[in-house]
Amino acid sequence: MKLEGKVWSFGDNIDTDAIIAARYLSTSDPVKLAEHLMEDIRPDFPGLVEKGDILIGGQNFGCGSSREHAPLAIKGAGVSCVIARSFARIFYRNAINIGLPILECSDDLSHLQPGQDRLQVDFEEGIITHLETGDIYKAAPFPPFMQEIINLGGLVGYVKNRIKG
Amino acid sequence: MNNGGSTMVEKILAANSGKSKVNPGELINARVDLALGNDITAPVAIKEFERFGLDEVFDRDKIVLVPDHFTPNKDIASAEQARDVRDFAKKYNIKHYYEIGRMGVEHALLPEQGLIHPGMIIIGADSHTCTYGALGAFSTGVGSTDLAAAIAIGEAWFKVPATIRFEYSGTIPPFVSGKDLILYTIGQIGVEGARYRAMEFTGEAIDKLSMDGRLTMANMAVEAGGKCGYVQPDQTTFQYLDGRVKNDYTSVYSDEDAYYEKVYQFDVSSLEPQIAFPPSPDNVYPVSAAAGTTIDQVVIGSCTNGRIEDLRAAASVIKGKKVHPGVRLLVIPATQLIYRQALEEGVLAAFIDAEAAVSTPTCGPCLGGHMGILARGEKALATTNRNFVGRMGHPESEVYLCGPAVAAASAVAGEIVHPEEVK
Numbered sequence: 001m002k003l004e005g006k007v008w009s010f011g012d013n014i015d016t017d018a019i020i021a022a023r024y025l026s027t028s029d030p031v032k033l034a035e036h037l038m039e040d041i042r043p044d045f046p047g048l049v050e051k052g053d054i055l056i057g058g059q060n061f062g063c064g065s066s067r068e069h070a071p072l073a074i075k076g077a078g079v080s081c082v083i084a085r086s087f088a089r090i091f092y093r094n095a096i097n098i099g100l101p102i103l104e105c106s107d108d109l110s111h112l113q114p115g116q117d118r119l120q121v122d123f124e125e126g127i128i129t130h131l132e133t134g135d136i137y138k139a140a141p142f143p144p145f146m147q148e149i150i151n152l153g154g155l156v157g158y159v160k161n162r163i164k165g
Numbered sequence: 166m167n168n169g170g171s172t173m174v175e176k177i178l179a180a181n182s183g184k185s186k187v188n189p190g191e192l193i194n195a196r197v198d199l200a201l202g203n204d205i206t207a208p209v210a211i212k213e214f215e216r217f218g219l220d221e222v223f224d225r226d227k228i229v230l231v232p233d234h235f236t237p238n239k240d241i242a243s244a245e246q247a248r249d250v251r252d253f254a255k256k257y258n259i260k261h262y263y264e265i266g267r268m269g270v271e272h273a274l275l276p277e278q279g280l281i282h283p284g285m286i287i288i289g290a291d292s293h294t295c296t297y298g299a300l301g302a303f304s305t306g307v308g309s310t311d312l313a314a315a316i317a318i319g320e321a322w323f324k325v326p327a328t329i330r331f332e333y334s335g336t337i338p339p340f341v342s343g344k345d346l347i348l349y350t351i352g353q354i355g356v357e358g359a360r361y362r363a364m365e366f367t368g369e370a371i372d373k374l375s376m377d378g379r380l381t382m383a384n385m386a387v388e389a390g391g392k393c394g395y396v397q398p399d400q401t402t403f404q405y406l407d408g409r410v411k412n413d414y415t416s417v418y419s420d421e422d423a424y425y426e427k428v429y430q431f432d433v434s435s436l437e438p439q440i441a442f443p444p445s446p447d448n449v450y451p452v453s454a455a456a457g458t459t460i461d462q463v464v465i466g467s468c469t470n471g472r473i474e475d476l477r478a479a480a481s482v483i484k485g486k487k488v489h490p491g492v493r494l495l496v497i498p499a500t501q502l503i504y505r506q507a508l509e510e511g512v513l514a515a516f517i518d519a520e521a522a523v524s525t526p527t528c529g530p531c532l533g534g535h536m537g538i539l540a541r542g543e544k545a546l547a548t549t550n551r552n553f554v555g556r557m558g559h560p561e562s563e564v565y566l567c568g569p570a571v572a573a574a575s576a577v578a579g580e581i582v583h584p585e586e587v588k
Binding site for chain 1: 192205206208209212213216217219234235240242243246289290291292294306307308309310311313314317318322356357360361387390392445532533534551553554555556560
């Protein structure tokens with residue numbers, strides 16, 4: 001799978017309360033949740049983010065609450081993938097389970113211009129390419145077990161497969 | 166890789182995945198003994214579960230549903246989410262569904278009801294599910310889809326975590342509690358200091374720490390990024406379990422030659438009560454550094470500090486005094502039993518006489534749900550677990566975290582103080 005999109009950058013330790021505040025958790029509709037994506041730390045963000053965009057995070061992206069509404073809100077906004085230096089563990093498994101593509105990349109991406117720079121992400125190879133400069137960043141590939149979940153469209157597909165078997 | 170002994174968590178994971186030994190980093194499928202959801206996370210899990218097209222759940226006795234976050238229902242949308250959970254519980258005849266009036270904040274409720282014992286694997290669609298490590302279990306927070314899968318097949322996938330050992334020596338000073346130990350620890354290692362790791366709490370200070378204090382510590386392991394936090398079973402554990410847990414269980418212990426990725430040693434003898442300044446649980450300083458910070462609201466409660474010992478500690482500071490006129494003090498016993506016990510002991514009377522508001526059990530303000538939302542610019546001091554931007558209300562409000570004694574003393578003083586200063 002390859003995808004392209006322009007980037008939006010966030011810092012270290014972006015918590016799930018920042019991604020989607022608890023006051024919006026009385027729905028789990030991804031599109032409704034997306035209307036408030038990152039609202040408390042960046043009020044104009046829901047109006048800026050467009051289908052296909054890529055979110056860039058620092059260390060420990062998605063820490064805090066286990067709310068699956070956080071990756072759902074990101075998905076609902078049409079974000080194509082999240083690249084971070086590291087992910088908090090519950091966010092990491094939630095993203096895989098619901099089929100939101102994520103990648104861990106230890107290269108420094110903080111210089112990328114939000115809303116301008118465009119990246120191409122090659123998931124099989126774990127290669128991220130800056131579409132203008134041609135710079136290449138390496139991401140960690142998924143272990144085969146997780147790749148299987150991703151290939152089956154998330155955990156629901158994986159479990160359905162198990163039940164059938 | 167490691168060919169030596171195993172930690173408690175490695176042994177529990179191995180035993181439940183049909184392996185003789187597991188190693189950090191290994192991906193496994195394990196049986197779960199209990200799967201937990203609440204009124205925010207279970208509705209999403211229920212929708213996913215229905216996609217499997219199954220007629221029944223994997224085991225109706227091993228699923229726990231607790232409507233505690235936006236309950237008693239705060240608005241129509243929340244009422245409908247709570248109704249979906251109730252309907253699911255009825256349809257599948259779920260044994261452990263706790264209705265309003267019988268419920269409590271989930272992580273205080275499950276141990277109290279005797280649902281947790283050493284050696285178990287518990288997953289919950291709530292990040293503070295890590296609490297049960299205090300009873301020698303492996304428990305961790307997951308998302309709603311994980312919960313749906315566990316409800317369907319009774320299994321979950323795990324990456325075996327490496328373990329970090331935290332040794333606490335010395336005698337815990339007055340007014341210092343499990344909350345101060347864990348805040349101090351998070352302050353030392355940071356919010357990702359134990360990311361993906363198991364946190365083993367040990368040492369003479371832990372040996373003497375009460376079960377309520379241990380539950381508080383394990384509860385906040387996730388605030389350091391931890392997958393779980395645990396204390397190995399001892400007399401304190403067995404005393405707590407005695408009379409609560411009906412089934413037989415086997416306690417599991419770390420081997421002498423178990424592999425620890427890191428070992429931290431903290432002497433707590435001269436530890437001051439701790440405060441986490443906004444907007445992060447690792448922004449921790451001794452209470453003296455926060456002295457004089459004026460506050461608008463104080464919250465005593467939550468899965469972190471809403472247990473009877475917490476309420477007693479706060480009441481003993483506040484008894485015979487009045488809450489400062491500029492402060493709203495909210496006290497939320499975490500379960501109905503704790504509420505009842507606090508009532509019988511005169512603890513609630515001490516709060517009410519001090520002009521505090523005492524609420525029925527709910528997570529409520531901890532996550533900015535209801536029952537005490539902050540306006541723009543307001544500051545709260547809370548015994549809860551997170552102080553992220555907007556956590557308790559307006560994005561421009563602020564939350565400071567502390568233990569129960571500091572919370573009560575500061576409610577009286579109108580500003581953050583050491584409990585010794587309120588006489």
